[in-house]
Amino acid sequence: MSGNSEIRVAEIFGPTIQGEGALIGLPTVFVRTGGCDYRCSWCDSLHAVDSEYRDRWKPMASHDVMAAVARLSGGRPLMVSLSGGNPAIQPLGPLIGLGRAQGYRFALETQGSIPRDWFADLDMLVLSPKPPSSGMSLDSGALADCVTAAGNVETVLKIVVFDETDYLWAKDITARYPGLPVYLQPGNHTPPPPEDDSAEVDQDGLDRRLRWLTDRVTRDGWFEARVLPQLHVMLWGNRRGV
Numbered sequence: 109m110s111g112n113s114e115i116r117v118a119e120i121f122g123p124t125i126q127g128e129g130a131l132i133g134l135p136t137v138f139v140r141t142g143g144c145d146y147r148c149s150w151c152d153s154l155h156a157v158d159s160e161y162r163d164r165w166k167p168m169a170s171h172d173v174m175a176a177v178a179r180l181s182g183g184r185p186l187m188v189s190l191s192g193g194n195p196a197i198q199p200l201g202p203l204i205g206l207g208r209a210q211g212y213r214f215a216l217e218t219q220g221s222i223p224r225d226w227f228a229d230l231d232m233l234v235l236s237p238k239p240p241s242s243g244m245s246l247d248s249g250a251l252a253d254c255v256t257a258a259g260n261v262e263t264v265l266k267i268v269v270f271d272e273t274d275y276l277w278a279k280d281i282t283a284r285y286p287g288l289p290v291y292l293q294p295g296n297h298t299p300p301p302p303e304d305d306s307a308e309v310d311q312d313g314l315d316r317r318l319r320w321l322t323d324r325v326t327r328d329g330w331f332e333a334r335v336l337p338q339l340h341v342m343l344w345g346n347r348r349g350v
C-alpha cells in the first residue's frame with residue numbers, strides 16, 4: 109500500500125454517542141485523523157493537531173481502518189464519524205466507499221478549509237467554520253467550495269460560540285447559506301491539555317454560557333438556529349475515547 113493512500117489515524121474509538129451537533133445522541137464510532145491546517149486558540153484535540161504528536165499518528169490502509177471499526181461495532185453497521193484534526197486533509201474517499209458497501213454511514217466534520225470531491229459520498233457533512241475567538245480567519249471561498257463539493261449530501265453548519273463577537277460572526281456566516289441547518293454550541297473554555305485528558309472542565313461556566321447563548325438566540329428571534337451543549341463533556345468532562 110503506498111503512503112499516499114494511507115490515512116494518518118490518531119485514534120479510533122467507540123461505540124459511544126455523538127456528543128454534539130445534528131447527530132447528537134446517536135451511537136457512533138469515531139475515527140480521528142491526525143494533522144490540521146488550523147491551530148485554534150481553544151482547540152480541544154491538540155493530540156490530533158500538534159506535530160509534536162505526529163509519531164503517535166498511525167498510517168493505516170482503508171481496509172485496516174474499516175476492520176478496526178467493524179471490530180468495535182461487533183460487525184454491525186452504524187454511524188462512523190470522521191473527525192480530527194482536519195479529516196479533509198486525508199485520503200478518505202476509499203474508506204467511505206468501502207464502509208458504505210458494508211452498510212456503514214459516514215459523517216465528516218471539518219472547518220471547511222479544504223473541499224474534496226469525495227464529500228459527495230458522505231451521508232452528512234458538518235461544516236464547522238471557526239469564529240474570531242479561535243484566532244483563525246475564514247476562507248469564505250473554500251467554505252463555499254465545500255458546500256458545492258457535497259452536492260446533494262445533507263450539509264449542516266455547526267459553530268462554536270464563546271462571546272458576542274463570535275455570535276454576530278455566526279449570524280453573518282450562516283445568513284450566506286439560508287438552506288443549511290445551523291447548530292450553535294458554547295465553547296469549552298477549559299479544553300484538555302494534550303497530555304492530560306482528565307483535566308477538569310468548568311461545567312458551571314459552560315452552563316452559564318449555554319444559558320447566555322440560549323437567551324441571545326431567543327431574544328434575537330433567530331428561530332432557525334438550534335442551541336446544543338456538548339453532551340460528552342457533560343457526561344465525561346475532558347476525557348478522551350468516550
Ligand code: SF4
Pocket residue numbers: 144145146147148150151152153154157192193194219238
Ligand atoms: S480546526 Fe479543529 S482540530 Fe483544527 S485546530 Fe481548530 S479546533 Fe483544533
